[in-house]
Amino acid sequence: MGLFDMFKGDSGEKMTPHLAFATSLLYMMSADGEMDHEEIGHLLAVLGGQENSDGSVGVGAQNQALLDNALKYRRKHSVDEFLKEAAPLLSDAQKMCILVNLIDSSLSDGQPEPEEQVVFGKFLQAFGVSETRFKPFFEVIVLKNDRSVFTQQDHPKNQAGYQVKLSVPA
Secondary structure, X not given: OOOOHHHOOOOOOOOOHHHHHHHHHHHHHOOOOOOOHHHHHHHXXXXXXXXXXXXXXXXXHXXXXXXXXXXXXXXHOXXXXXXXXXXXXOOHHXXXXXXXXXXXXXXXOOOOOHHHHHHHHHHHHHHOOOHHHHHHHHHHHHHHHOOXXXXXXXXXXXXXXXXXXXXXXX
């Protein structure tokens, strides 16, 4: 036992699907080395953010504990270690929910950074979800986040006769 072993404890929580969800978002948010305000806002919205009496935004006590455990886990484990531990615990619906929220988070600040794209690829692979299967979900999130259709009248998607359609996997 080393002098500092008492500080090596794990996150204090056993990995659960809910902890995996929150931790996943933290891996995506920190992929490019910084956490933007938009990403933090997305995290708070997804975890149930609420306005505090002082006007700041935070999470409720239950979600604060979840976020604290996710932050502790994120500091101590690589994304690859996390995916090996979390993926087997998740149902298909939970995996798809995480993936959709990861894309939404990565697009919340405008466009996904290359590092975010790499992290997302790791999640797809670990979750056993092909890009082909995920493409329709991706298209919906891209559409949701493309607000330029309101500010650019000459946007290609604003042209007469244009219809939004989803690609259907073969």
